[in-house]
Amino acid sequence: MRIIGSVWFRFREMRLRTLPSTLWKGWRSLGPTAQGLGIVLAVLGGLGPVLPVALFVFLILFMIYAAWAYSINLITGMTGYVSFGHVVFAGAGAYALAYGVTAWGIHPLAGVVAAGLTGALLALGVGVVTLRLRGAYFAIATLVTALAAVYIVSGTPALGDGSGIRFYLGFQIGTQYYAIWTLLASEIALTWWVTRGRIGLGLRALRDDEDAARAVGINVPRLKLFLYVLSGGFAGAAGSVFTWFNSSAFPDAFQLAYSLDMLAMIIIGGMGTLSGPWIGAVVVNVPRQTLLKLLPQGQPIVIGLLVILIALFLPGGIVGIIRKYIPEARRYLE
Amino acid sequence: MADPATLVASLVYGILLGVVFAAIAHGLNLIWGVTKVVNAAHGEFIMLGAYGAYFLNLAWGLDPLLAALIDAALGMIVGVAFYFAFLHRELRGKERIGHQTEMVTLVATFGLALFLVNVTTLAWSMSPVGLRYNPGNAVLGGVTVPLGGVYVGIASLGIIAATHVFLTRTYLGNAVRAYSQDITAAKLMGVNPTTVAALATGLGFAMTMAGGALLTVYLRVGIRPDIGHLYAPISFVIVVLGGPGKMWGSLVGGITVGVLIDVLQVFIPTEFAYAAAFLLVIPVLALAPEGILR
Numbered sequence: 267m268r269i270i271g272s273v274w275f276r277f278r279e280m281r282l283r284t285l286p287s288t289l290w291k292g293w294r295s296l297g298p299t300a301q302g303l304g305i306v307l308a309v310l311g312g313l314g315p316v317l318p319v320a321l322f323v324f325l326i327l328f329m330i331y332a333a334w335a336y337s338i339n340l341i342t343g344m345t346g347y348v349s350f351g352h353v354v355f356a357g358a359g360a361y362a363l364a365y366g367v368t369a370w371g372i373h374p375l376a377g378v379v380a381a382g383l384t385g386a387l388l389a390l391g392v393g394v395v396t397l398r399l400r401g402a403y404f405a406i407a408t409l410v411t412a413l414a415a416v417y418i419v420s421g422t423p424a425l426g427d428g429s430g431i432r433f434y435l436g437f438q439i440g441t442q443y444y445a446i447w448t449l450l451a452s453e454i455a456l457t458w459w460v461t462r463g464r465i466g467l468g469l470r471a472l473r474d475d476e477d478a479a480r481a482v483g484i485n486v487p488r489l490k491l492f493l494y495v496l497s498g499g500f501a502g503a504a505g506s507v508f509t510w511f512n513s514s515a516f517p518d519a520f521q522l523a524y525s526l527d528m529l530a531m532i533i534i535g536g537m538g539t540l541s542g543p544w545i546g547a548v549v550v551n552v553p554r555q556t557l558l559k560l561l562p563q564g565q566p567i568v569i570g571l572l573v574i575l576i577a578l579f580l581p582g583g584i585v586g587i588i589r590k591y592i593p594e595a596r597r598y599l600e
Numbered sequence: 601m602a603d604p605a606t607l608v609a610s611l612v613y614g615i616l617l618g619v620v621f622a623a624i625a626h627g628l629n630l631i632w633g634v635t636k637v638v639n640a641a642h643g644e645f646i647m648l649g650a651y652g653a654y655f656l657n658l659a660w661g662l663d664p665l666l667a668a669l670i671d672a673a674l675g676m677i678v679g680v681a682f683y684f685a686f687l688h689r690e691l692r693g694k695e696r697i698g699h700q701t702e703m704v705t706l707v708a709t710f711g712l713a714l715f716l717v718n719v720t721t722l723a724w725s726m727s728p729v730g731l732r733y734n735p736g737n738a739v740l741g742g743v744t745v746p747l748g749g750v751y752v753g754i755a756s757l758g759i760i761a762a763t764h765v766f767l768t769r770t771y772l773g774n775a776v777r778a779y780s781q782d783i784t785a786a787k788l789m790g791v792n793p794t795t796v797a798a799l800a801t802g803l804g805f806a807m808t809m810a811g812g813a814l815l816t817v818y819l820r821v822g823i824r825p826d827i828g829h830l831y832a833p834i835s836f837v838i839v840v841l842g843g844p845g846k847m848w849g850s851l852v853g854g855i856t857v858g859v860l861i862d863v864l865q866v867f868i869p870t871e872f873a874y875a876a877a878f879l880l881v882i883p884v885l886a887l888a889p890e891g892i893l894r
Contacts, residue, residue: 346699346700346703348703348706348707348710350640350710392882395882395885395886396882396885399885399889400699400702401699401702401703401706402632402638402702402706403840403885403889405638405640405706406638406833406836406837406840406881407881407882407885409833409836410833410836410837410878410879410881411878411879411882413830413833413874413875413878414874414875414876414878414879415875417871417872417874417875417878418871418872418875420871421869421870421871421872421875428871475698475699476699522829526710526714529707529710530711530714533707533711563718563719563721563722566714566715566717566718567714567715567718567719567722569711569714570711570712570713570714570715570716570718571711571715572711573707573708573710573711573714574686574708574711574712574715575711576711577704577707577708577711578686578689578704578708581704
């Protein structure tokens with residue numbers, strides 16, 4: 267009786283204490299970087315109802331770019347396989363939403379989900395064939411898939427024959443804002459999760475030496491495919507929000523320039539890190555939305571030079587430089 | 601349905617086009633095969649070669665064949681400079697090219713591509729320019745073809761044959777091939793790795809830029825700073841088809857792609873013909889990742 271009583275007492279005490287303390291422990295275990303990103307996301311989410319329309323537009327475009335950066339970070343940043351044609355997923359997602367909304371009249375949010383599935387399926391198809399090969403072949407295969415997609419879309423009457431699909435769904439800027447916010451938040455959570463524990467260790471081994479990782483029993487092909495499918499899905503979903511925001515899908519959605527922007531964001535920010543894609547999105551997208559009107563070619567020239575310098579001399583991007591020279595900042599920038 | 605005459609005509613056009621594609625892809629093939637590095641800015645150097653031909657034509661009225669010679673000399677200089685600026689730091693002292701090197705060079709040359717496209721757009725604008733080169737027509741196998749295409753095709757074959765002779769019949773060429781097969785063994789035989797890699801890169805660039813000059817004959821819509829976005833992927837496809845480092849692979853791959861694009865257009869819309877040529881890479885990578893040549 268005494269034993270049962272003490273067990274009950276302990277159980278009750280545990281139940282009373284656990285919820286707040288586990289939450290607090292969980293929050294502490296996130297680490298300062300994830301906490302910081304979480305706070306920024308919470309502020310962005312909370313600001314939603316009181317934002318003026320101009321800021322809505324700015325933030326939606328920024329978050330679409332950030333979502334693309336986190337998406338390409340999942341495959342290129344985590345594994346080192348350069349995905350040159352990442353825009354193909356964004357474009358496929360864009361057309362999935364546009365087609366679903368115009369031909370079947372589905373709700374745009376369902377269109378975003380369908381776009382995510384389209385992107386993931388496409389990534390599965392390309393990934394099964396090419397992820398077994400070395401990095402350069404993968405880069406080329408993704409690039410030509412993106413180009414082939416432009417030609418296929420431009421020649422298909424059901425997809426507007428190259429002149430695109432236009433639709434008008436009314437003023438839905440709030441829904442769009444929270445759709446891309448949710449996507450971005452889940453990507454950041456996923457990135458955080460992937461960099462920890464077994465998967466994170468496996469990834470680090472894979473990036474340093476693929477053969478060695480294979481030899482110690484990591485299922486390298488499955489790990490790469492898993493990340494690529496997730497990456498394709500998120501890129502597709504973010505691309506569909508872009509289309510929804512623009513109320514139209516054109517073959518221009520497959521423009522190589524988007525691929526290059528996505529890649530530049532993670533190279534500049536820091537590949538395979540949690541905060542790098544965010545920093546890269548700020549560096550690439552904010553000047554584009556503010557200074558672009560002055561000199562359209564100026565920004566890509568600067569970004570091209572930055573990419574060369576960072577690739578050759580400062581691998582690790584902005585996050586890598588700060589972590590190298592300011593050891594105290596390491597905890598805050600993962 | 602297509603009649604035989606149309607089919608034969610598109611076959612002849614396809615072969616002529618494919619030979620020029622082969623010359624362009626050959627530069628990429630040589631660099632990839634020897635240094636194991638993929639130059640993501642390949643298309644931008646094709647574009648610079650094409651602009652070179654245009655400006656030489658504008659200044660001195662040179663035709664693309666002569667311009668290709670000057671482009672090749674320029675390409676040699678640019679290529680050696682490119683080697684020391686981009687590849688030397690990564691390749692120096694390495695006896696096996698790993699994943700890390702591959703990624704760093706891909707990303708750095710990608711930055712170069714972004715830089716070059718936008719600098720040339722700023723300098724020469726996006727509006728296309730063209731040059732006049734029309735030496736008349738000839739009849740080839742019952743098909744009337746423009747003589748310009750024939751000359752350019754012969755020049756392309758000449759470039760590929762000259763490379764073959766250089767690589768198999770000269771001391772330096774043998775050193776290049778030895779380096780591409782086994783860096784350690786080549787060094788033991790007294791080959792200086794830096795000289796050989798720089799030379800191969802320079803030659804690759806010379807061919808790329810000369811190929812860009814020859815290509816101007818086929819650029820009906822004109823030369824624009826972004827033509828590399830089409831012709832670089834075509835070169836990648838050709839090299840993957842033939843297998844990187846296999847010198848006849850460029851010719852086989854080039855003619856395959858050229859014929860495929862021109863013959864398929866008889867049956868299906870142009871857009872799908874191009875898409876099919878690009879997507880050809882996926883089954884080839886799945887079934888024969890070393891290329892279709894044994």
